[in-house]
Amino acid sequence: GAGVxxxxxxxxxxxGKYVELRCDPISGHTALYWYRQSLGQGPEFLIYFQGTxxxxxxxxxxDRFFAVRPEGSVSTLKIQRTERGDSAVYLCxxxxxxxxxxxxxxxxxxxxxxxx
Amino acid sequence: xxxxxxxxxxxxxxxxxxxxxGCNYSYGGTVNLFWYVQYPGQHLQLLLKYFSGDPxxxxxxxxxxxxxxxxxSFNLRKPSVQWSDTAEYFCAVxxxxxxxxxxxxxxxxxxxSVKP
Numbered sequence: 001g002a003g004v005x006x007x008x009x010x011x012x013x014x015x016g017k018y019v020e021l022r023c024d025p026i027s028g029h030t031a032l033y034w035y036r037q038s039l040g041q042g043p044e045f046l047i048y049f050q051g052t053x054x055x056x057x058x059x060x061x062x063d064r065f066f067a068v069r070p071e072g073s074v075s076t077l078k079i080q081r082t083e084r085g086d087s088a089v090y091l092c093x094x095x096x097x098x099x100x101x102x103x104x105x106x107x108x109x110x111x112x113x114x115x116x
Numbered sequence: 117x118x119x120x121x122x123x124x125x126x127x128x129x130x131x132x133x134x135x136x137x138g139c140n141y142s143y144g145g146t147v148n149l150f151w152y153v154q155y156p157g158q159h160l161q162l163l164l165k166y167f168s169g170d171p172x173x174x175x176x177x178x179x180x181x182x183x184x185x186x187x188x189s190f191n192l193r194k195p196s197v198q199w200s201d202t203a204e205y206f207c208a209v210x211x212x213x214x215x216x217x218x219x220x221x222x223x224x225x226x227x228x229s230v231k232p
């Protein structure tokens with residue numbers, strides 16, 4: 001079956017602009033996660049959804065970052081007033097959610113965001 | 117807060133050499149441990165995981181890892197590497213004191229280069 005997909009694969013934007021990154025999880029997966037991976041680092045957690053609600057948003061770095069999952073499937077990560085430090089690969093993962101977030105997470109290919 | 121340390125940034129081996137990549141986490145309690153692999157140009161994918169039971173876990177492609185609770189370690193091993201094992205390897209944890217019950221906390225990764 002189809003895996004996790006993310007669009008766009010690459011996004012270049014100017015400092016100060018607004019961007020949206022989209023994630024389509026594996027069909028039927030109730031848990032969805034966003035991570036950010038900077039060069040030379042491991043993925044860093046941003047936010048975790050169980051269904052439509054954010055179960056844990058403690059990783060969002062500041063209020064310029066926001067994510068939604070209105071119908072419990074597709075999720076959009078929104079970044080306002082982008083800064084050069086936001087440049088990274090943004091990864092989305094999904095899992096079945098059967099064990100409350102402790103099950104295997106399947107990762108998408110990521111969106112590489114470059115802020116100029 | 118929970119954190120993960122991977123001791124080697126870059127490991128270079130010849131084919132047929134044995135591999136051991138170190139991973140330590142910072143807080144005890146009930147943890148779930150994972151090794152993910154990212155082959156060049158591909159997504160992160162799960163190599164193996166430990167939730168409970170036998171501390172020696174076997175994963176795909178001949179990899180195994182041993183959970184040693186007293187040492188807060190989960191080292192990855194393979195007796196004989198192949199050129200196709202060239203990839204970046206990430207150790208991750210959830211749970212434990214100061215940890216999460218959903219999102220994964222990753223180490224910085226170890227890049228493995230296998231010379232043919």
